Amino acid sequence: MADSPESLNTLDISRFLANQSTPSEDRQLAASFVQLAKDVGFFYVSGSESLVPQELVDEVFAYNERFFNLPLEKKDALAYTSCKANRGYLSFGREQASLSKDPDQIGAEREAAKDQKETFEIGNDVDPEYPEHWPNEEDIPGFTAVRLPCARGRSLRTLTTCPQTMNRFHILLDQLHLRLMSLLAISLDLSPDFFVPQINGRNHCLRLLHYPPVPRSGSNNRIGAHTDFGTTTILFQDDTGGLEIEGPSGSFIPVVPKPNTFILNFGDILARWSNDALKSTVHRAVLPDLKPGEDPSAPTKTRRSVAYFCNPNPDALISCIPGLEGPSGKAKYPPVVAGEYYAQMLEAEIGA
Numbered sequence: 001m002a003d004s005p006e007s008l009n010t011l012d013i014s015r016f017l018a019n020q021s022t023p024s025e026d027r028q029l030a031a032s033f034v035q036l037a038k039d040v041g042f043f044y045v046s047g048s049e050s051l052v053p054q055e056l057v058d059e060v061f062a063y064n065e066r067f068f069n070l071p072l073e074k075k076d077a078l079a080y081t082s083c084k085a086n087r088g089y090l091s092f093g094r095e096q097a098s099l100s101k102d103p104d105q106i107g108a109e110r111e112a113a114k115d116q117k118e119t120f121e122i123g124n125d126v127d128p129e130y131p132e133h134w135p136n137e138e139d140i141p142g143f144t145a146v147r148l149p150c151a152r153g154r155s156l157r158t159l160t161t162c163p164q165t166m167n168r169f170h171i172l173l174d175q176l177h178l179r180l181m182s183l184l185a186i187s188l189d190l191s192p193d194f195f196v197p198q199i200n201g202r203n204h205c206l207r208l209l210h211y212p213p214v215p216r217s218g219s220n221n222r223i224g225a226h227t228d229f230g231t232t233t234i235l236f237q238d239d240t241g242g243l244e245i246e247g248p249s250g251s252f253i254p255v256v257p258k259p260n261t262f263i264l265n266f267g268d269i270l271a272r273w274s275n276d277a278l279k280s281t282v283h284r285a286v287l288p289d290l291k292p293g294e295d296p297s298a299p300t301k302t303r304r305s306v307a308y309f310c311n312p313n314p315d316a317l318i319s320c321i322p323g324l325e326g327p328s329g330k331a332k333y334p335p336v337v338a339g340e341y342y343a344q345m346l347e348a349e350i351g352a
């Protein structure tokens with residue numbers, strides 16, 4: 001890959017998602033998917049509209065704005081309490097994304113240039129052990145309760161059981177994750193359902209991110225260089241810019257916002273699972289470049305993004321995918337229990 005933004009590819013999954021593709025098209029798509037995952041580990045995906053309507057994505061971004069506009073005491077009342085639960089509000093300075101796993105080193109990075117972001121983490125809303133930290137309906141109407149007539153013509157009873165905005169998004173992105181993982185299985189000549197028993201618990205985290213305006217005279221860091229921890233991340237960004245990935249030469253390459261696409265990248269647990277065949281790519285967000293005519297002394301524009309971090313089930317034992325052991329026949333990593341591994345990774349950065 002050349003170190004230029006044009007080198008980030010776009011994969012069109014429309015026919016596959018709409019079940020219009022032939023098995024041979026699926027195999028071709030799966031091969032392209034895996035090639036991109038091996039070479040770059042970061043690419044745009046188009047054609048997801050049949051499963052995830054653009055209006056829903058827009059609605060989630062609108063709620064991102066309304067949520068972070070809540071008074072601080074309302075957000076603090078929903079604070080993130082434990083990495084095992086991985087739910088709730090992470091105020092400014094709480095998480096420091098890092099490539100290090102050493103709490104002292106991460107603390108030093110926080111001191112030097114802390115992440116200039118606040119986030120809100122949403123789980124699957126059905127976990128009996130870890131309830132969601134939902135805001136009150138009256139504080140942010142429609143965030144967690146049905147406002148739109150999504151089951152028009154049916155009785156009120158049916159209406160009120162429709163999945164709510166954030167839950168609907170969570171459920172649809174889970175389906176997308178299952179389809180994406182089936183591409184990986186197809187490319188390895190495994191059954192398309194090969195991964196399902198280990199990823200069917202919707203143990204995923206929907207994260208809203210808000211990067212407020214900051215002066216350009218201060219730190220350039222919005223979220224520090226890091227890798228994600230799970231299987232895949234499905235990432236939506238607004239049109240501000242500033243997201244970058246580490247290219248092969250070690251320099252950072254912008255991931256320019258591209259309408260009607262999402263960004264797909266891969267996490268550490270999938271890298272382990274695939275014996276490093278798939279790449280967990282280093283990425284970060286910095287202040288956007290100054291646009292022509294923009295005042296360099298004015299604060300930067302707000303940036304918003306929405307990430308869906310996909311994970312195996314907490315009790316899934318992650319050991320090398322059959323066939324990926326490499327020439328030595330021996331996997332590089334010992335098996336790990338997904339939930340324990342994930343909580344450990346989060347703890348280093350969040351410290352809860």
Ligand SMILES: O=C(O)CCC(=O)C(=O)O
Nearest residue numbers: 209223237243285305307
């Ligand atoms: O805001 C973004 O575009 C990236 C966020 C991210 O990388 C993360 O939360 O792990």
Ligand SMILES: [Fe+2]
Nearest residue numbers: 226227228283
């Ligand atoms: Fe990330």
